[in-house]
Amino acid sequence: MPPRDKLTNSGQERRGLLGASPGQSVGPGAGVRSRVDVPAATERAEHLEDGAKRPVGRRLSARAWYVIGSGAILPIILVAAWQLTTSLGIFSVSQVPSPEMVWLAGIDLAKRGLLGQYVAISTQRVLIGFVVGAGLGLGFGALVGLSRASDIFFAPTLGAIRAVPSLAWVPLLILWLKIGEESKITLIVIGAFFPVYTTVATALRHVDRQLVEAGRAFGLKGVKLFALVQLPAVIPSVVSGLRLALAQAWLFLVAAELIASSMGIGFLLIDSQSNGRVDRIFLAIILLAILGKLTDAIVGVFERWANRKWA
Amino acid sequence: MPNATTTRTGAATSLEALPGGHVSTNCAFAVEFVGVGRAFASEKKRGARGVMYPVLRDVSLTVRPGEVLAILGTSGCGKSTLLRIAGGLDSPSVGSVRIDGSPVAGIDARCAVGFQEPRLLPWRTVAANVTLGLPAGTSRAVGRNRVAELLELVGLSGFAEHRPREISGGMAQRASLARALARNPGVLLLDEPFGALDALTKLKMQDLLLDVHVAAPTTILLVTHDVDEALQLADRIILLGYEDGTDKEEGTDVADRTAVADRTAVADRVYGATVLQELTVPGARPRDRGSAELAELRGRLLAGLGIAAKSTIPAFPY
Structure with a gap:
């Protein structure tokens, strides 16, 4: 009987809303009473939840100094252990330089004006490559994700290009673009393109059809439609694609600079290898870690903002 | 309970407070279905290409301007398809639909759709979602006033800046209704708009819809599987279903069997749901949910939906 069905339906809904079903008894009175309470109760509960968002900040794990302090514990331990092993002479200095030596190498390079130059040129290459690659990735991802025709047309080719290992491009790029900025930036563009392209295309294919239909209606x-419904719906995926792309950009930067460059952090690595300057190799690795983490943190802030705003 | 009551009275008072011309600036349009049929391509793998699975056939129907027409039927009988065709979200395989005399081609600006789910954009506030429904070219100031009016009408003024996930299902559905009304539609298409709500919220939404219809007497096509809802809201009810011997299940089977044997034969046989009954609901709204006259109609409609009439049909929960 439909009326009975309705009774059970509303019972299930109540259970879903409140996590318990106080009015499951068959008695009509009981059923009605709890049903009356439900909308008001949930509305109230949601108000409370909304209002309670601010005081949550008091929790320890939400405090900035705690998060930063806890995150710094492990690096401090690692540096201490590093110092300990070198001062105990466990490894020879030519294999593992002491933290002090690395620090001094950094000071030395800075005094010669090379440290700032290397960091600046590498960051510049990464940023240009990242912006161009991510932009192209967004464009092609949107095209392939939204239009079946361009999916059929582009996807196989792009998939094949993606399958080419990054280093395989290097000889060709050097031949075509010479050992200048263009060849390196192009390699980074390739690296940053695919994470964005893939995530955007996939996310756009899975945008809630009902929302899109509502938009069309x-x-x-x-x-x-793209700007108001589809793009906002995929922004969280786009941002995580951007994060991946940034990591890829640093990866491809080092690949490019290792092979052919006269400055930059990758050049510092390869140059120090041929000179046997282990301290500088350590310095370059630490610089890459810090720069990578820093740029990632910036995108992370953006990601959190985007998730709050769009999800 | 206190909250819910306030909302309800809030809607009623706002209605009275509204300047008459503001909500009902649009006229209601007639909707004409002429021999509408719709078949979908079968998705069965072995069925190969070319096998059509008919859902609707020979639906001819005229809805008068300002009328509330309920479309009843069992699930999967093509009620929603008919509604989507009226709104231009789907197009008929045969036949045509005319709104106010001109044919529907593609999404029609004269219609607004209320879906079974609220389908609000989660990243927009309730007010911004309602804004989405405004007709193209509405100026910012006019739009803002209109949205505020509509939110007041559906009793959501206090929740204008909330996100959809922060409000209850019933409130989201009211927001969705407000968005549809923002279009100032000549035809309001509602696809089981209250189907997913709990029983009490549903009753309140039905009353709200009646209030809205009084305030802005547009043509309403209401798809529902709820006989009581249809009896409460509609001027006229049509019952969609399969004529004797063309039961949906049987239709599928025969179609499949025929598909293997001879693909072209399927098209010659008539299947799909059509208008089985059409009845005018007596009495002015709001109607007494417990009246004997409606109980009799309810029995007939339930029988039409394939529910055998028992000697007494339980009146609970109304």
């Missing part, structure tokens, strides 16, 4: 189409 209210007269949205084409660019407007």
Whole structure:
């Protein structure tokens, strides 16, 4: 009987809403009473939840100094252990230099004006490559994700290009673009392109059809539909794609600079290897770690903002 | 309970407070279905290409301007398909639909759709979601006023800046209704708009819809599987279903068997749901949910939906 069905349906809904079903008894009175309470109770509960968002900041794990302090514990331990092993002479200095030696190597390079130059040129290459690659990735990802025709047309080719190992491009790029900025930046563009392209195309294919249909039903189409419904729906995935792309950009930067360059952190690595300057190798690795983490943190802040705003 | 009551009275008072011309600036349009049929391509793998699975056939129907028409039927009988065709979200395989005399081609600006799910954009506030429904070219100031009016009408003024996930299902559905009304539609298409709500919220939403219809007497096509809802809201009810011997299950089977033997034969046989009954609901709204006259109609409709009438049909929960 439909009326009975309705009774059970509403019972299930109540259970879903409240996590318990106080009014499951068959008695009509009981059923009605709890049903009356439900909407008001949930509305109230949601208000409370909303209002309670601020005081949550008091929790220890949400405090900035605690998060930063706890995150710094392990690096401090690692540096201490490093110092200990070198001062105990467990490894020879030519294999593992002491933290002090690495620090001094950094000071030395800075005094010659090379440290700032290397960091600046590498960061510049990464940023240009990242912006161009991510932009292209967004464009092609949107095209392939939204249009079946361009999916059929582009996806196989792009998939094949993606399958080419990054280093395989190097000889060709050097031949075509010479050992200048263009060849390195192009390699980084390739590296940053694919994470964004893949995540955007996939995410756009899985945008809630019902939302898109609702958008269409209210007269949205084409660019407007994309800007108002589809793009906001995929922003969280886009941002995580950007994060991956940034990591890839640093990876490809080092690949490019290791092979052909006259400055930059990758050059510092390869140059120090041929000179036997282990302290500088350590310095370069630490610089890469810090720079990578720093740029990633910036995208992370953006990601958190985007998730709050769009998810 | 106190909260819910306030909301309800809030809607009622706002209605009275509204300047008459503001909500009901649009006229209601007639909707005409002429021999509408719709078949979908079968998704069965062995069925190969070319096998069509008919859902609707020969639906001819005229909805008068300002009328509330309920479309009843068992699940999967093509009720929603008919509604989507009216709104231009789907197009008929045969036949045509005319709104206010001109044919529907693609998404029609004269219609607004209320879906079974609220389908609000989760990253927009309730007010911004309602804004989405405004007709293209509405100026910012006018739009803002209109959205505020509509939120007041559905009793959500206090929740304008909330995100959809921060409000209850019933409130989200009200926001969705407000978004549809923002379009100032000549035809309001509602696809089981209250189907996912709990029983009490549903009753309140039905009352709200009646209030809205009084305030802005547009044509309403309401798809529902709830006989009581149809009796409460509609001027006229049509019952969609399969004529004798063309039961949906049987239709599928025969279609499949025929598909293997001879693909072209399927098209010659008539399947798909069509209008089985059409009845005018007596009495002015709001109707007494417990009246004997409606109970009799309910029995007939339930029988039409394949529910055998027992000597007494339980009146609970109304």
